[in-house]
Amino acid sequence: MxxxxxxxxxxxxxxxxxxxxxxxxxxxxxxxxxxxxxxxxxxxxxxxxxxxxxxxxxxxxxxxxxxxxxxxxxxxxxxxxxxxxxxxxxxxxxxxxxxxxxxxxxxxxxxxxxxxxxxxxxxxxxxxxxxxxxxxxDADVVCVEPLTVAVGAVRAGGLRAGDPCLVVGAGAQGLLVCLAVRQAGGVPYVVEPHEGRRALASEVGAEIAAEDARFPVAIETSGVPEAFEATVDRVADGGRLIVVGQSSRPARLSTFTLVQRRLTLRGRLIYDHPGDFAHTIALLRDHDLxxxxxxxxxxxxxxxxxxxxxxxxxxxxxxxxxxxxxxxx
Ligand SMILES: [Zn+2]
Ligand SMILES: [Zn+2]
CATH class of the missing domain: 3.90.180.10 (Medium-chain alcohol dehydrogenases, catalytic domain)
Incomplete structure (x- = not known):
């Protein structure tokens, strides 16, 4: 075969x-x-x-x-x-x-x-x-696995209805996070250097993040250490930063920043069996995602x-x- x-x-x-x-x-x-x-x-x-x-x-x-x-x-x-x-x-x-x-x-x-x-x-x-x-x-079914990662990341962010959420990176995973933010009642704002990806993010209902805006929740999907460092500055004091993108290159974050700004930093790895896949499939059944x-x-x-x-x-x-x-x- x-x-x-x-x-x-x-x-x-x-x-x-x-x-x-x-x-x-x-x-x-x-x-x-x-x-x-x-x-x-x-x-x-x-x-x-x-x-x-x-x-x-x-x-x-x-x-x-x-x-x-x-x-x-x-x-x-x-x-x-x-x-x-x-x-x-x-x-x-x-x-x-x-x-x-x-x-x-x-x-x-x-x-x-x-x-x-x-x-x-x-x-x-x-x-x-x-x-x-x-x-x-087929197009929806092929996205079930990465959508499950996205839904889990949004849940880890503890997003409340109406919350703006910064989504860093509008690659496939970032776009799916945008859909999951919308589904959770939040408003996704993307930061993405690639123009075509920004356009696609707008098509799926995301806003483009203003340079000076701060967010109660941010989700880093790009895996680029410099993007992670820039994201820290864009999380509001007391806010949460969920990281799904990975790199073995170190990123800088001082404990002074982490403590003084009362940030919550959380890495989120794939999904847990069996609850997360079951949850995604129920979402797809019950909502027009x-x-x-x-x-x-x-x-x-x-x-x-x-x-x-x-x-x-x-x-x-x-x-x-x-x-x-x-x-x-
Ligand atoms: Zn994958
Ligand atoms: Zn085990």
């Missing part, structure tokens, strides 16, 4: 002879219909996030249809349309038992610690597949190398759609 792999740092190739997935008793095989690209995929491709082996199957934001189920699986069935929750915590360690599976010490992550989901078929633990209605647009509005570029599987090459430069989220064969449509 075909799979999109990293063959060496910077080089992405579509392989035609990748082995079929081997399903465990608690797993399902999913025929993948679409995979979104995000910053962590690009970090893997660039070689900033080393992977255990090469070639390495990329991608983690996948949806598709269940083809077959392992013998221990009783609550999923072939033909079901599902989104994959691509982080698999152990559910047994201290953080997992406390409900904070994002802190799992043995967490497996598709595309990072094990092969990714950008292949025609993948084996996934059944409990990390989430059934979604057939009627939902249409996260697919942040998508711009759609690529066929054969054009995956081009998709990765342009993903960092074009505004909006890119995704790859896979052909549907007879048995999974």
């Amino acid at each position: 075909r799979a999109v792999t990293l063959v060496s740092p910077g080089a992405v190739a579509v392989m035609d002879d990748w082995p079929e997935p081997v399903r465990g008793p608690g797993e399902v095989v999913v025929a993948v219909h679409g995979v979104g690209l995000c910053g962590s995929d690009l970090a893997v491709v660039a070689g900033h996030r080393p992977v255990p082996a090469l070639p390495w199957v990329l991608g983690h934001e996948a949806f598709g249809v269940i083809l077959s189920t392992g013998r221990e699986v009783t609550d999923r069935r072939p033909g079901q349309r599902v989104v994959v929750e691509p982080n698999y915590p152990c559910l047994a360690c201290g953080p997992c038992r406390a409900g904070v599976t994002s802190g799992c010490r043995a967490r497996r992550a598709a595309g990072i610690s094990e092969h990714g989901l950008l292949a025609e078929r993948v084996a996934v633990p059944a409990r990390f597949t989430w059934p979604v209605p057939d009627s939902w647009d 249409r996260p697919g509005r942040v998508l711009r570029a759609r690529f066929e599987l054969a054009d995956a190398p081009a998709a990765f090459a342009q993903a960092a430069d074009v505004p909006g989220k890119s995704w790859i759609s896979l052909p549907r064969t007879e048995e999974d449509s």
Whole structure:
């Protein structure tokens, strides 16, 4: 079968002879219909996030249809349309038992610690597949995973109805945070150097932040240390700064500033199983969120190398759609 792999740092190739997935008793095989690209995929491709082996199957934001189920699986069935929750915590360690599976010490992550989901078929633990209605647009379904990150970040900010919220960076994650801020009753204001991304942020209902405005809540999505430093100055005294963008380069923040200005600084990592995905899917069912509005570029599987090459430069989220064969449509 075909799979999109990293063959060496910077080089992405579509392989035609990748082995079929081997399903465990608690797993399902999913025929993948679409995979979104995000910053962590690009970090893997660039070689900033080393992977255990090469070639390495990329991608983690996948949806598709269940083809077959392992013998221990009783609550999923072939033909079901599902989104994959691509982080698999152990559910047994201290953080997992406390409900904070994002802190799992043995967490497996598709595309990072094990092969990714950008292949025609993948084996996934059944409990990390989430059934979604057939009627939902592919564009909305492919955004479920990054939207879950966005909704969690906004919740961590403790935003109250009517609050303005500074959203730093209007890449795909920043745009989804803007939608989540609106959904929470707040008003998103973006800061973003790229003009095309600013325009897209306006399209999804965000304002452009004035230079001198201060905000009770700010969410940093860019992962650029200088942007983090500038964001600190824009949080109102007593305000909260939630960080989801990451960099290994240090950023400067004095404890004098932190204390004197009574700031709350919080890092927020992905989502916790199972509550956060369940929450996002309920939001999509009950509200007109249409996260697919942040998508711009759609690529066929054969054009995956081009998709990765342009993903960092074009505004909006890119995704790859896979052909549907007879048995999974
Ligand atoms: Zn992602
Ligand atoms: Zn754990």
